[in-house]
Amino acid sequence: MSEPHLARLAASLARPPAKSERKRARLHLLDWLACVAGARGSEAARVAKAISGSGWERATYLGNVLEMDDVHRTALLHPGPVIWPVALSLPDTDMTARLDAAVRGYEAMIAIGAAFDAHHYAHWHPTATMGVFGSAAAFGSLIALDAGQYASALGNAGSVAGGLWHMRHDSGVLTKQWHIVHAVRTGRDAALHAKHGATGPQALLEGPQGLFAAMTKEPGDLASAGSGWLIEAVSLKPFAACRHAHPAIDAARELRKAGKLEAPFLVETFKDALTFCDRPDPQTELEAKFSLQHAVAVIADGRDAEPEDFSPEAITELADLRAQVSVVEDPAITARYPAHFGARVNGLELIDTLGDPERPVGEDAIIAKLHSLARWGGVSGNDADRAVSLALEGDDPQALDALIKEWTR
Template identity: 55%
Template structure:
């Protein structure tokens, strides 16, 4: 049965199933799925993602966002929640088109601090948070992503799952938490049209709301079991035709990509291809880039004016590779944006959609780059599961970000030891207090 909401001729309900009184709702299925035990190898993988997030937080210490939240927010984990996405180097799930880490880890650490939970329970919460945010994110369609920031709208399900796991919520209480987080989900992409800080607010709000709502659920606060598929629910309001909720035996944490460069993930296939052309000595103008439609919609910016616009500029990233090599955080700062040589190279980059690459998206983020008489085509980019970043690469990334953030090298050693070998949530919170 299709959900119906209004007899108005102006309303067209998406094709979602009505809530059944006899069959489990989608959030009931998800809550049951999350109750599985987390294997040791998945916990170990979670430690790497925790370290990656810590590096991103440290790297953003000198940003304008950091200055604001340092003055405005008294809680260390709230401050950290605002910083994990600033550099655009946070981890990403391609099919869900979202960043799990900066939403899940602040909520997991906050819940563990509050409940005085052991480190292993915090890691389990992190894994379950990743699973929930990705599971919901993978159901969201192109209509949703055109208007809504998936890390924000789906993100609250991840933070609620992480905190709920650490608080020991039973399935009924977790379903109630999902009902409430879905009811207040939001995060419009309009902020992309101005040089504002709202994207970081989206991430921090999703993390904080999930924690808050899981805390309420812990004490009996109720919420709708049919918030996803209900007649006036999440899918009806925010999608045209959502994909089915797929719940597999494994844990989706292993599907998450690490981002090696300080730019929007949509630009990474172009960066990767540009690095290959540069290694062949062929990366000189004119340059022709073909890629998928969303990469162009978000990152076709031949004349970036601000740091965030540069991070969302295909042309700028390719120019950086051509003239400077592997992109570093400083290559997206004002001095680099104003560099006349980079500006001239940006003007030589032509961008177009390739329907065949779009057809493989979002399962694969690809690009086809032609310059100097040669072409490189990549179906996947560095850091994806098909082309994984080795453990040493994750460690080196964390080190470079921590130093970029103005901290001494010993803080990188501290973060690596606490994240990969430690067993104290309190020690990580103290380290973040020192940093922020």
């Protein structure tokens, strides 16, 4: 009988990350801080303040509000909003321990998420269903679980995995933020219980009544980076919209730079982009972020797809341009998805999107993103500079904790 999936993953998590992965983790930490800074004025922030006195826990509500959180393409999930609150949740841990926890959290969340299929994605929010695994792995790293305890923590966390997409049909709800909070709390608790002897099912994924049977039709293999770590394959999002809209934004920007972006606009893209983002008449900020039509109108109007470009004011101002955008599926682009997020706008096709490993954005771009979202969230330039320093170079975890507590107060 083959070794259970979770047992193999647990053994892999026990190896030490290298300096290169810790450096990469710092970039994702900065990216997450940018997302938190930009969401300070949101309704989710109000709820967080009412519920928690802890900075890291309040920040849990904010990491995915602006739709600018990092993303893994083939697992179709966003690790950062789940992993960073957990990795920063134990006050007496140094930066190396926190970075290692993040690398392990990304690994578990992505490795398991990549095994789930299109049927799962059609009904379940993978950041939520897989987030419990990432949270358990990250906190397990902080409290030094051994391989057996890791497997138990993953099994128990996954036994209550969930998070349905139905919230997409209700305008303005905070369910997506609640999914993150639930994943963080559940995985963290599972790791803590495993540390004290709570054993769990190691065949939770492939077992006869496990997650594959319950949530998939054609499960695949767990992802592996070989001797490396999967955090290296995570994309960073430069635009304040659903990732499915990014290829169209990117192609429209290229046309605009060439002076060739002219109405009418035809967007050809993959099926999931239409499923999630074919929204010609958005009424709210969130709906605008999930609108291909609005995304292309933003670029056609000379804007850069920043948070203010999806505000109620922008929705009104861009109505005429939005009406000139048509969207259709291209089966060839769908066939390349999710390994490649692509789109064609008025004949210009991009196979991969800015921020993906094939077209990476560097440290300077994420620093600029931090400053842009900090301004949007009312954070001073000095505080933004301090965040950059703490994330990319700092070894003062208490200063980082204090910054997050101040931002979320």
